[in-house]
Amino acid sequence: MPAHDVIIIGAGLAGLTAACVLTESGRTVTVLEGSRYAGGRIRTVTDIATGRALADLGPTWVWPTYQPVVAAWLHRLRIATFPQYDDGDGILDGWGAGVERHLIPGQAGIARVVGGPGALIAALAARLPEGTVSTGRPVARVEEHDGATIGVGLASGETLRARFVILAVPLRVAASTVALPGLDPALMSAMRRTPTWMSSQAKAVALYDRPFWRAAGLSGRIASRNGPLGEAHDHTPHDEGVGAIFGFVGWSPSQRRADPPGLQRAIVAQLGRCLGQQGERPTALHIQDWATSPFVATAADIDELPEHPAVGPTILRTPQFDGRLLLAASETSHVSPGLIEGALAAGERAAQQVLAMSSG
């Protein structure tokens, strides 16, 4: 079977960014995605009838003023942002006997993507030739085949060969689920040490007919010692067609796994306590537990306290296997590792490395 030009493993933001840059440079790309959908840690729930983005179950925020790579890609993909809603008082829950209204300052430059970060995934995927991305195809092995190609073994038993491979999979997931015989042990060790940002977290989004808290002078912001949501924010879509609140679940992965209905009840009760009776009546409650995804979280991520990845060692960005294997998850990035900005930068960098190797 003839070798592929470039195989990208992982259709998250980094993998799709690399695919887009390479395709636009005339390269032939195949993206193999292990799960059933593209986007990885980015998941935006949309309303089937209206197409409206309702809930970001992965990332929500970008900071285009401070993130030049994000700003450039938003411009290129013609995607707009809007400010995070922060007008009015926040709610402190668990600092006194009851809940208290309190001004909780917002962050400068914090913005949301119109259509949610899923709009980035959709826009990148739309730039690729049909059939570029194959989902439900987990990769189990990557190794040097001969001096000119890399072997990519799928969990199904099928083996493909490619001139270049970009491994755009969270580093710990790759180190623990993909056999990488012959890879530099120093790189393997760096991969195992690098936490996957937010992989142990769960996020909840409650939807309402409208953002009723705004009329009461509330920002939707909640800081809570009681939980289950440790912090919550207004998550109303840009067109304000519905109201929404999102929060990070403070329960541990094992507590969440032990009692999902109990978690739902406790979240709804908290929203009632903090936002008033209407808070107890969401029209929908979406909960995404990332710790349960084998494509995102490893045992090491779940056992450790969450830690934002620092910029990792240069070896994470150094081509391997004679320049034919590149790593590209967000956590490999030299800027904003772990964030959307990092994923875009890492995908771009890996693609440029392939182009440089091919011309050299």
Ligand SMILES: Cc1cc2nc3c(=O)[nH]c(=O)nc-3n(C[C@H](O)[C@H](O)[C@H](O)COP(=O)(O)OP(=O)(O)OC[C@H]3O[C@@H](n4cnc5c(N)ncnc54)[C@H](O)[C@@H]3O)c2cc1C
């Ligand atoms: C709850 C949450 C909140 C966040 N909030 C923010 C935020 O507000 N702002 C921000 O900037 N960032 C945020 N992030 C981080 C942001 O989502 C990530 O930086 C970004 O999505 C990472 O993209 P990636 O392509 O590097 O990795 P991923 O999105 O993890 O993509 C990797 C892909 O590889 C696939 N894969 C894994 N193993 C295999 C295999 N063996 N074979 C084939 N495919 C495989 C996975 O299924 C996945 O699709 C958040 C993340 C989470 C989970």
